[in-house]
Amino acid sequence: MSFRYPNGKKYEPKRNLERKNVVKKDDRFSNRGMNLEEDINETNEYYRSHGIAIIHKKPTPLQIVNVHYPKRSAAVVTEAYFQKPSTTDYNGVYKGKYIDFEAKETKNKTSFPLKNFHEHQINHMKQVLSHGGITFIILRFTISNEIYLVYASDIIHFFDEKITKRKSIPKTFIEDVGTLIEIGYHPRIDYLKIIDKIISTE
Numbered sequence: 001m002s003f004r005y006p007n008g009k010k011y012e013p014k015r016n017l018e019r020k021n022v023v024k025k026d027d028r029f030s031n032r033g034m035n036l037e038e039d040i041n042e043t044n045e046y047y048r049s050h051g052i053a054i055i056h057k058k059p060t061p062l063q064i065v066n067v068h069y070p071k072r073s074a075a076v077v078t079e080a081y082f083q084k085p086s087t088t089d090y091n092g093v094y095k096g097k098y099i100d101f102e103a104k105e106t107k108n109k110t111s112f113p114l115k116n117f118h119e120h121q122i123n124h125m126k127q128v129l130s131h132g133g134i135t136f137i138i139l140r141f142t143i144s145n146e147i148y149l150v151y152a153s154d155i156i157h158f159f160d161e162k163i164t165k166r167k168s169i170p171k172t173f174i175e176d177v178g179t180l181i182e183i184g185y186h187p188r189i190d191y192l193k194i195i196d197k198i199i200s201t202e
Helices: 017-021 036-049 119-130 152-160 171-177 192-201
Strands: 002-004 054-057 062-071 074-082 090-094 097-106 111-113 134-141 146-151 168-170
Touching: 036 054, 036 090, 036 097, 036 134, 097 111, 097 119, 097 192, 111 171, 119 134, 119 152, 134 152, 134 192, 146 152, 146 171, 168 171
Parallel strands: 002 074, 097 134
Antiparallel strands: 054 090, 062 074, 090 097, 111 168, 134 146
């Protein structure tokens, strides 16, 4: 089945190249080759199954173009288009608070490229902030396997400064304002432990 963007460009899913580097597993680093999205999905499932929070990955609306019927009782979508740009990756509720965040990865060692973000995602996070929601970005540096949680309010100004030709967020800045998330077993990426600090100060 093929998916296409509104402009007609064919959607090509990203390949997870890190799986090849996985040699063995242990309790702490089980499935270390999983990409960030898989780790977060597993974490969210842990939160849900343990009654901690309800946070889901947002589905992307699709416009179905062609459908194949190999059997009368079954239908197979063979071509579809993304109807509109998505906002952020995840949203949900935790301790009565609206949670909304984006997850990104980069192979860069010293910075996070701004091109990894889209203007509509930044505008969406600004709107969430204006309504009192908690919004942030989980950033993963794949080479060092470091994962940081950075509040949207701390990096939005980088996008307002695009007129200065800034192309990336320095890793040193992310280290200063963000919080390093230690990779665990269950849950894999316990980001809500960091969000608790915001909630406790309100």
